[in-house]
Amino acid sequence: MQVIDRRQNPKSKSLGNRQRFLRRIKSQIRKTVKDAIENRSVTDLDSGEKVSVTANEIGEPTFGFDAAEGSRNYVIPGNHDYRRGDRIRKPGGGSGSGSGGSPDGDGEDAFVFMLSRDEFLNLFFEDLELPNLAKRKLKSVASEKWSRAGYANDGSPQRLNKYQTMRRSLARRIALKRPRLDELNRLEAELEAAESRADGDHGEEAKRLARLIEETRDRMRAVPFLDPVDLRYNRFEQTPKPATQAVMFCLMDASASMTESLKDLAKRFFILLHLFLNRHYRSVELVFIRHTYTAAEVDEETFFHGRETGGTVVSSALEVMLRIIRERYPVQDWNIYAAQASDGHNFDHDMPRTIELLQREILDLCQYYAYIEVGEEESSYVSALWSGYAQLEAHPHFARATVLDPTEIYPVFHNLFASNRQAS
Numbered sequence: 001m002q003v004i005d006r007r008q009n010p011k012s013k014s015l016g017n018r019q020r021f022l023r024r025i026k027s028q029i030r031k032t033v034k035d036a037i038e039n040r041s042v043t044d045l046d047s048g049e050k051v052s053v054t055a056n057e058i059g060e061p062t063f064g065f066d067a068a069e070g071s072r073n074y075v076i077p078g079n080h081d082y083r084r085g086d087r088i089r090k091p092g093g094g095s096g097s098g099s100g101g102s103p104d105g106d107g108e109d110a111f112v113f114m115l116s117r118d119e120f121l122n123l124f125f126e127d128l129e130l131p132n133l134a135k136r137k138l139k140s141v142a143s144e145k146w147s148r149a150g151y152a153n154d155g156s157p158q159r160l161n162k163y164q165t166m167r168r169s170l171a172r173r174i175a176l177k178r179p180r181l182d183e184l185n186r187l188e189a190e191l192e193a194a195e196s197r198a199d200g201d202h203g204e205e206a207k208r209l210a211r212l213i214e215e216t217r218d219r220m221r222a223v224p225f226l227d228p229v230d231l232r233y234n235r236f237e238q239t240p241k242p243a244t245q246a247v248m249f250c251l252m253d254a255s256a257s258m259t260e261s262l263k264d265l266a267k268r269f270f271i272l273l274h275l276f277l278n279r280h281y282r283s284v285e286l287v288f289i290r291h292t293y294t295a296a297e298v299d300e301e302t303f304f305h306g307r308e309t310g311g312t313v314v315s316s317a318l319e320v321m322l323r324i325i326r327e328r329y330p331v332q333d334w335n336i337y338a339a340q341a342s343d344g345h346n347f348d349h350d351m352p353r354t355i356e357l358l359q360r361e362i363l364d365l366c367q368y369y370a371y372i373e374v375g376e377e378e379s380s381y382v383s384a385l386w387s388g389y390a391q392l393e394a395h396p397h398f399a400r401a402t403v404l405d406p407t408e409i410y411p412v413f414h415n416l417f418a419s420n421r422q423a424s
Contacts, residue, residue, distance in 0.1 A: 146237070146238055146239075147236065147237060148234065149236060149237040151164055151232040151234065152232070152233045152235040154231075154233060155233030159234045159235075160231065160233055160234075161232045161234050164232040165230050165231050165232050166230075168229075169226050172227065172229070172230060173225070176223045178219065178220060178223035178225075179219055179220055184217070184220070187209055187212055191206055191210060191213060194206040245281070245285075245333060245334045245335065246277055246281040246283075246284045246334065246335040246336075247284070247337070248273065248274060248337045248338070248339070249289065249321050249338040250270050250303065250339055251317045251340040251341070252288075252290050252291075252303065252340070252341045253290075253292075253314075253341070253345065254290040254306060254310075255310060255312045256310070257312075257343050258342070259376070262343055262375070263304055265374040265403050265409065266341030267304055268409050269341060269372055269403065269409055269413065272409060272410065273337070273339050273370070274286070276413075277337060281335070286300070288300055288302075289320050289321055290302070290306060290317075291312070291316050291320075292308065292309060292311060292313070293310045293313050293316070295320045297324060311347065312345045312346050312347065314342070314346045314350060315350050315353040315354045318354060318357040318362060319357065321338065321362065322357070322361060325365060336366045336367055337367055337368050338362070338369045338370070339369075339371075340369070341372050342371075342374070343373065343383070344375075344383025344384060344385045344386050345384065346383075346388075351384060351385075354388065358392060358398075359392065359395075363392070363395050363398055364397075367397065368397055370400070371385070371389055371401075372401050372412065373385065373401070373402045373403070374403050375402065375403075386400070399416045401415065
């Protein structure tokens with residue numbers, strides 16, 4: 001007898017218990033995931049996370065006897081202190097279950113467990129309200145392409161490899177000693193010359209040459225110039241898409257009006273874009289540019305948590321981006337993507353320069369340029385950037401959207417990168 005376990009419970013036999021446990025303490029896990037997003041880098045999302053839960057949060061209700069009611073008989077071995085009828089005070093001085101307080105003021109240790117990579121990503125995507133299909137695609141779908149994989153003996157006519165076919169034809173004709181065409185032409189010329197001399201000896205020579213020519217032709221017919229065994233067709237297989245170079249520019253307004261909650265919205269968008277690009281490129285380089293009056297390339301920690309503030313001049317960030325492209329990322333070798341996050345503020349005198357840089361230089365260099373305007377509530381106010389960027393909407397590599405809440409990030413992202421857009 002054979003027993004086959006077909007339950008959807010890979011590897012771990014306690015998977016069902018783990019899932020029920022995760023559902024019970026979901027609020028604590030969501031808080032941990034939110035903190036992890038704030039503290040992790042944009043590229044460091046593809047791993048698990050430790051979750052700390054206090055003992056009170058994992059306790060289960062149980063039925064028990066009321067210690068203050070009823071009578072009980074106890075057998076205490078080795079009793080030297082009590083006699084029949086003595087009342088024994090319960091340790092801790094009260095009724096009910098539970099552990100006593102620690103004399104030095106310390107409480108019970110928290111229970112710590114590890115979220116797996118998939119569990120962490122599911123919770124991250126859940127916060128963005130991704131449909132299940134999108135979660136699967138962003139996490140696991142690999143880009144593939146058809147690539148050459150040698151030769152096959154059969155195939156469609158359009159895949160016939162003429163060079164390999166003729167090589168095999170020539171090798172077979174040499175091995176079988178098929179007469180060459182110039183040899184036949186030489187015999188025919190000798191026969192013609194012998195027939196022109198009509199004496200007896202040359203008549204015999206002509207008959208011999210005629211027989212030799214017929215034998216040569218028979219051998220040529222027996223060993224054809226091209227045989228089905230010679231045919232070779234190009235063979236193709238699906239292979240992972242070869243690594244190509246991509247760079248993602250993250251541009252963000254660091255002025256005083258960009259609060260921590262707005263920066264958190266921007267960071268979630270940058271993370272989603274990085275995951276999206278990693279589906280198409282084996283590695284993606286990140287360049288962080290933050291700007292106030294001036295702009296500078298910074299590390300990720302400074303990008304999201306730097307404290308310097310000031311006014312807003314967007315063109316300064318675009319100029320830094322152009323300089324970095326020219327110095328380190330030539331267009332012929334790199335696929336360039338850019339994402340700009342801002343609350344929409346910019347000085348009016350800077351808008352013409354900003355639009356000029358985008359229209360004349362940057363958009364033609366980028367595979368895609370996405371602008372998201374983050375805010376905390378809906379408003380009838382139209383920002384300077386939103387109004388100015390309206391004239392860029394006709395460009396196939398540009399898109400813009402507003403985000404007011406984390407749940408809006410994925411729908412906005414999906415619209416920006418929909419497959420029917422013309423972006424590469």
